[in-house]
Amino acid sequence: MSLDSKSALRVAEVLNEALPYIQRFIGKTVVVKFGGNAMVDEALQNSFARDIILMKLVGMNPVVVHGGGPQIGTLLDKLSIESRFVDGMRVTDSETMDVVEMVLGGTVNKQIVNLINSNGGRAVGVTGKDGLLIRARQLKMQHETAGLHASEIIDIGHVGEVESIDTDVIDMLINSDFIPVIAPIGVGEDGTSYNINADLVAGKIAEFLKAEKLMLLTNVGGLQDSEGMVLTGLSTLQVDGLIADGTIYGGMLPKIACALDAVKAGVTSAHIIDGRVPHAVLLEIFTDTGVGTLITNEGN
Numbered sequence: 001m002s003l004d005s006k007s008a009l010r011v012a013e014v015l016n017e018a019l020p021y022i023q024r025f026i027g028k029t030v031v032v033k034f035g036g037n038a039m040v041d042e043a044l045q046n047s048f049a050r051d052i053i054l055m056k057l058v059g060m061n062p063v064v065v066h067g068g069g070p071q072i073g074t075l076l077d078k079l080s081i082e083s084r085f086v087d088g089m090r091v092t093d094s095e096t097m098d099v100v101e102m103v104l105g106g107t108v109n110k111q112i113v114n115l116i117n118s119n120g121g122r123a124v125g126v127t128g129k130d131g132l133l134i135r136a137r138q139l140k141m142q143h144e145t146a147g148l149h150a151s152e153i154i155d156i157g158h159v160g161e162v163e164s165i166d167t168d169v170i171d172m173l174i175n176s177d178f179i180p181v182i183a184p185i186g187v188g189e190d191g192t193s194y195n196i197n198a199d200l201v202a203g204k205i206a207e208f209l210k211a212e213k214l215m216l217l218t219n220v221g222g223l224q225d226s227e228g229m230v231l232t233g234l235s236t237l238q239v240d241g242l243i244a245d246g247t248i249y250g251g252m253l254p255k256i257a258c259a260l261d262a263v264k265a266g267v268t269s270a271h272i273i274d275g276r277v278p279h280a281v282l283l284e285i286f287t288d289t290g291v292g293t294l295i296t297n298e299g300n
């Protein structure tokens, strides 16, 4: 099918618009977090995979970190294992940890690897246990109890936080022209497995790789204010206020925390973008129309 001249001109304009971005980002590392909620639609999964492949082909180094919260929830339900969250983190006993490792390190990781490879890319999947990529320790969670003006430290089992990232495995894969696909499972000094929120892992990996961008794909248009309007850019002070008044809650809490930490640690920009929009990654990177919420260290 041939394009009419108007459409052909539009295609040329889009490619032309992309040129300065391609020049600017060549050789740069971009960490993309693919959330479990953004993963549900097959067409969207394919558009995501193709965006990642295109980034690689134009000389960028995409690194995929994935979640899989809903997929873990589905298997826990089938097994009649109850699950609950505290401040966006899944309380994880040993039985739940086995399921988390099975779903994230197995099903979901291989599904994304397969998706990229079947669209013509070259992906290799790992968990944080491979090559001791993600060293973790138990997360000591400080939880504000409703109605009380005090916080308590609560034990949420195998939930971990990142202690350090050994970038050797990632560098090796990038240098061999593979796209790394990383499941957010960490390993403690004694070999204990830890379930780590995928946003937090993506943020730390972006920090340790000194990435240019951290992109967090989710199922909303970006960070919303109390009226539901997407905030396009924001500062640390604004964020503190939005957390205090309850506008930011649940799964958005770790997302915002890791985005702020990443930009403070030297990642140039963090983006919370709508994974339900086809080609959201391409639109963010290669067009003048940035999408979602941009977080930078400027003005903080």
Ligand SMILES: Nc1ncnc2c1ncn2[C@@H]1O[C@H](COP(=O)(O)OP(=O)(O)O)[C@@H](O)[C@H]1O
Pocket (backbone or CB within 6 Å): 035, 036, 037, 038, 067, 069, 199, 217, 218, 219, 220, 222, 223, 224, 225, 247, 248, 249, 250, 251, 252, 253
């Ligand atoms: N201020 C906010 N703006 C947008 N979403 C928010 C906000 N506060 C909480 N949320 C919730 O955070 C969710 C995204 O986090 P999460 O469910 O963990 O997604 P993902 O699986 O993509 O990591 C949104 O669907 C929304 O319900």
Ligand SMILES: CC(=O)N[C@@H](CCC(=O)OP(=O)(O)O)C(=O)O
Pocket (backbone or CB within 6 Å): 034, 035, 036, 037, 066, 067, 068, 069, 070, 072, 088, 089, 090, 100, 159, 160, 184, 195, 196, 197, 198, 199, 251
């Ligand atoms: C501690 C914790 O909550 N871990 C998450 C890990 C997966 C994840 O983060 O998935 P999404 O990005 O799809 O939410 C969980 O068990 O659901």
